[in-house]
Amino acid sequence: MGGLKLFFVDDETLRKVAALFGEEAVTVVEILEKVDETTDFQIADQTEIRLNTVRKTLYRLYDHSLVALRRSRDKETGWFIFHWRLQPDQLEGFIFNQKRRVLEKLETRLRYEKSHEFYSCKTPGCKRFPFEEAFELLFTCPACDKPMSYVTNNKVIETLTQKINQIKKELSE
Ligand SMILES: [Zn+2]
Structure with a gap:
């Protein structure tokens, strides 16, 4: 060199x-x-x-x-x-590994989103709960006491899928 x-x-x-x-x-x-x-x-x-x-x-x-x-x-x-x-090669490898790690996290999250149904009181600032937890809470929000109903997570799944595809594309370049 x-x-x-x-x-x-x-x-x-x-x-x-x-x-x-x-x-x-x-x-x-x-x-x-x-x-x-x-x-x-x-x-x-x-x-x-x-x-x-x-x-x-x-x-x-x-x-x-x-x-x-x-x-x-x-x-x-x-x-x-x-x-x-x-050490530019190391830098590239480092970023690559970082991206891989982010990708794994996003894929885990996507699997979770796809395999659960969520319930919420729909009050801003209150949490949503997966079915099992909502069931145990008798479908009552523990923060504000309002009844919880099914909420779609299509947006979350869509956003996660987009991010995953983007990173996969970057990793394959
Ligand atoms: Zn609430």
């Missing part, structure tokens, strides 16, 4: 990084993708993110092998210098 090899991290991946590691991580990743290797000092310099925060962010990414670390010693001060490099 030569010194000129640069990486492109797509927006979708950056959004995932932001959700998982915070907005600072996005800034850090965006800098790392433009260089082969850089130090935490240089990142702090370029971004006005405090050095401590830059380091914390880098270590969190490092924990998931999303960045690699190389140490050298400053010849004058004798202190360690930390050189960081993005």
Whole structure:
């Protein structure tokens, strides 16, 4: 891998990084993708993110092998210098696994929705209950005491199915 090899991290991946590691991580990743290797000092310099925060962010990414670390010693001060490099393959794999996990959760939820009938008092803010629980509650809402009746979950099933299809499509790309 030569010194000129640069990486492109797509927006979708950056959004995932932001959700998982915070907005600072996005800034850090965006800098790392433009260089082969850089130090935490240089990142702090370029971004006005405090050095401590830059380091914390880098270590969190490092924990998931999303960045690699190389140490050298400053010849004058004798202190360690930390050189960081993005691991784009790891980043892709990481996001892929995250998506897989979300997909599994959604599929479990969809199975649950499809195999249950729900009852509710239809008061905003009150919960709905699957048949078995509603039955035990004698079809009376435990929060507001109103009678509960059948509510369709077609919308929920539709939304879940759409999300599942979307993620499946992304995973197969
Ligand atoms: Zn209620």
